[in-house]
Amino acid sequence: MDLSYLQVLEREKVLEVLRRDKQLRTVEEDRIRRMKCELQDLRRRGAKNFARQYGERTCARCQRPLGKFWNSGAVCCGCSHRICRRCRVGAENWKCTVCHAYREVKIMSGEWFLEEKAKKFPLAKDKYETVGDMLLKIYSGLSHISVVPPTPPPNKDYQFMGRFGELKNSKSFTKSMEDVMVSFKCQIRESNSHNDVRVDFLQVDNSRNGGFFKSSNQKSLSDTNINKSSILFKVPSLPNLFKKSKDSDMEGSSTGAEDEASISSEHSGGQRSSISSISADCGHFDSVSVTGELELAMVYNSNALCLEVTVGACRNLTHGDGKRKKCNPYVKLYVLPDKSSKLKTSVKRNTTDPIYNEVVKYDIERHLLFGKRLQASVWHSGTLKRRVFLGEVLIPLDGWRYEDKSPQRFHWYPLCPKVRAENTFGKEPELMFGLLKV
Amino acid sequence: MTDGDYDYLIKLLALGDSGVGKTTFLYRYTDNKFNPKFITTVGIDFREKRVVYTASNPNGTTTGKTFKVHLQLWDTAGQERFRSLTTAFFRDAMGFLLMFDLTSQQSFLNVRNWMSQLQANAYCENPDIVLVGNKVDLADQREVQEKQAKELADKYGIPYFETSAATGAEVDKAVITLLDLVMKRMEQCVDKPPADSANGNGATKLSDAQPIEKKCAC
Numbered sequence: 001m002d003l004s005y006l007q008v009l010e011r012e013k014v015l016e017v018l019r020r021d022k023q024l025r026t027v028e029e030d031r032i033r034r035m036k037c038e039l040q041d042l043r044r045r046g047a048k049n050f051a052r053q054y055g056e057r058t059c060a061r062c063q064r065p066l067g068k069f070w071n072s073g074a075v076c077c078g079c080s081h082r083i084c085r086r087c088r089v090g091a092e093n094w095k096c097t098v099c100h101a102y103r104e105v106k107i108m109s110g111e112w113f114l115e116e117k118a119k120k121f122p123l124a125k126d127k128y129e130t131v132g133d134m135l136l137k138i139y140s141g142l143s144h145i146s147v148v149p150p151t152p153p154p155n156k157d158y159q160f161m162g163r164f165g166e167l168k169n170s171k172s173f174t175k176s177m178e179d180v181m182v183s184f185k186c187q188i189r190e191s192n193s194h195n196d197v198r199v200d201f202l203q204v205d206n207s208r209n210g211g212f213f214k215s216s217n218q219k220s221l222s223d224t225n226i227n228k229s230s231i232l233f234k235v236p237s238l239p240n241l242f243k244k245s246k247d248s249d250m251e252g253s254s255t256g257a258e259d260e261a262s263i264s265s266e267h268s269g270g271q272r273s274s275i276s277s278i279s280a281d282c283g284h285f286d287s288v289s290v291t292g293e294l295e296l297a298m299v300y301n302s303n304a305l306c307l308e309v310t311v312g313a314c315r316n317l318t319h320g321d322g323k324r325k326k327c328n329p330y331v332k333l334y335v336l337p338d339k340s341s342k343l344k345t346s347v348k349r350n351t352t353d354p355i356y357n358e359v360v361k362y363d364i365e366r367h368l369l370f371g372k373r374l375q376a377s378v379w380h381s382g383t384l385k386r387r388v389f390l391g392e393v394l395i396p397l398d399g400w401r402y403e404d405k406s407p408q409r410f411h412w413y414p415l416c417p418k419v420r421a422e423n424t425f426g427k428e429p430e431l432m433f434g435l436l437k438v
Numbered sequence: 439m440t441d442g443d444y445d446y447l448i449k450l451l452a453l454g455d456s457g458v459g460k461t462t463f464l465y466r467y468t469d470n471k472f473n474p475k476f477i478t479t480v481g482i483d484f485r486e487k488r489v490v491y492t493a494s495n496p497n498g499t500t501t502g503k504t505f506k507v508h509l510q511l512w513d514t515a516g517q518e519r520f521r522s523l524t525t526a527f528f529r530d531a532m533g534f535l536l537m538f539d540l541t542s543q544q545s546f547l548n549v550r551n552w553m554s555q556l557q558a559n560a561y562c563e564n565p566d567i568v569l570v571g572n573k574v575d576l577a578d579q580r581e582v583q584e585k586q587a588k589e590l591a592d593k594y595g596i597p598y599f600e601t602s603a604a605t606g607a608e609v610d611k612a613v614i615t616l617l618d619l620v621m622k623r624m625e626q627c628v629d630k631p632p633a634d635s636a637n638g639n640g641a642t643k644l645s646d647a648q649p650i651e652k653k654c655a656c
Contacts, residue, residue: 006481010480013481014480014482014523021484024447024510027442030442031442031447103629106628107446107625108445108446110447115627116561116562117561119562120562131526131527131530
């Protein structure tokens with residue numbers, strides 16, 4: 001597709017239309033993300049919890065016990081799970097609540113259309129990208145920033161490959177090297193502030209919370225990085241969403257939707273595996289498996305012009321100190337991408353279900369919330385300033401309905417692990433030096 | 439800026455020869471106004487409208503459920519020189535308003551060409567289309583008879599409307615009919631068994647059949 005045959009004024013006019021379209025799609029992506037978050041939430045509510053004992057026959061959605069003869073439940077035609085009477089939607093061809101919601105989201109989010117389109121145009125790289133999107137990217141000056149990625153010396157390849165087992169091909173290798181560059185710069189800048197700063201760079205989350213994020217540190221200069229961030233910009237597809245929630249769903253119950261999940265993208269899986277290795281690598285904070293939920297309420301106070309976030313409580317946290325079964329959790333909040341906005345709650349001692357009920361306020365004008373995200377991470381405060389990451393939630397603030405005048409509504413958010421950031425490889429600055437010397 | 443307070447975003451697209459009245463048709467639909475001046479569309483444009491859609495059962499009775507639908511109505515340039523740009527946008531639309539001018543036989547003859555353009559560029563081989571004969575108010579200049587147009591629409595199996603952007607006649611009906619088709623299509627797409635597995639079965643059948651043939655040959 002080429003606009004070069006148009007006159008300059010005509011091209012401007014077309015681009016203006018495309019920008020309007022982009023705005024519309026931004027709103028739409030936001031709406032879809034909200035919908036998918038709700039769906040994920042619904043699924044999680046049905047997931048079994050290790051802490052509780054279950055009878056053999058329970059409803060797969062609400063975990064209520066089912067009888068042998070009466071109230072014995074029936075099998076959902078969508079997910080083939082045994083479902084009690086209360087968790088069904090529809091009369092004759094009923095489906096369980098989750099299968100029903102999955103279908104609704106597929107229709108309402110336009111996922112059906114993308115799937116149909118992908119059947120006819122299977123070669124399209126990114127099924128979310130519209131023609132308008134593509135043209136806009138080419139012509140709106142996004143592409144004029146370009147930095148040639150550093151080429152790694154060929155003889156060093158093996159060594160590095162050994163070091164990062166996950167890096168399967170040289171393309172991702174090059175990318176990661178750029179990441180090293182980027183994060184290295186970050187580190188120099190930020191290293192004299194607090195210990196856990198670098199941890200917070202790990203925030204490009206394209207899976208758990210719906211992933212519509214601009215990379216927070218605007219250093220993605222090269223073309224490859226731009227492409228990458230534009231991918232991260234997208235809302236995960238439904239099958240992906242299911243895949244990602246799968247391992248946190250302890251029961252592993254499958255809906256019809258999850259069958260599709262098996263063909264979903266591999267790269268997200270790769271990213272996940274790399275997180276664990278990195279967090280193990282990095283000596284500055286420890287990470288444990290993430291469980292539990294965080295309760296938050298948000299409201300925009302238009303009189304005081306501030307965003308008020310009430311941290312209610314946490315439940316089912318992992319023990320920050322697994323050996324001694326200790327946990328002293330606190331919650332740290334940022335309004336990303338602004339890193340100076342850190343606020344913390346108090347530390348609660350010896351509990352995995354802390355109750356805070358603390359209100360934190362961010363002075364920010366409402367329109368500035370557009371494109372911002374609230375990052376709330378839970379940490380265990382150990383001895384000798386040791387910090388253990390217990391999980392986090394990322395909430396896009398532009399999709400939030402601040403207009404709610406009603407008293408603050410608390411909502412439980414499932415905690416998520418840190419998801420790969422663009423500079424996860426920044427843990428090894430000396431690697432960078434090695435490269436520069438060669 | 440639009441808010442996200444709607445249930446569906448439906449993208450429709452108007453296409454047809456230059457001057458058949460696509461822009462005025464959409465302007466009438468979204469703003470209920472008529473602009474008789476001819477201003478040629480540069481490449482592409484779109485208009486938006488929020489409508490309330492009442493879902494109906496297959497048997498035609500309404501379920502009483504209503505949804506807020508945000509319509510994005512793409513307007514395309516009919517001029518030949520924008521063709522490569524406009525056809526590229528076909529693939530992102532869910533339904534199509536194929537328009538011609540009732541006072542121009544040539545624009546009607548070109549409907550065939552537009553149909554094949556759609557088949558090639560739309561998101562699927564048989565997308566939802568509504569055939570629209572515009573300028574029905576100019577009765578004395580009429581060149582295309584209703585019967586002719588109806589026959590063509592029947593051949594393609596699509597609905598046909600005679601509209602007037604000047605008076606507003608049938609404009610809403612044409613768009614709502616198309617919206618209805620798209621809404622029904624969504625349900626079908628989601629409820630039908632996944633085509634992937636159907637293809638998969640087909641493939642296994644094929645590969646099953648081949649060895650048997652070989653055996654016969656031996």
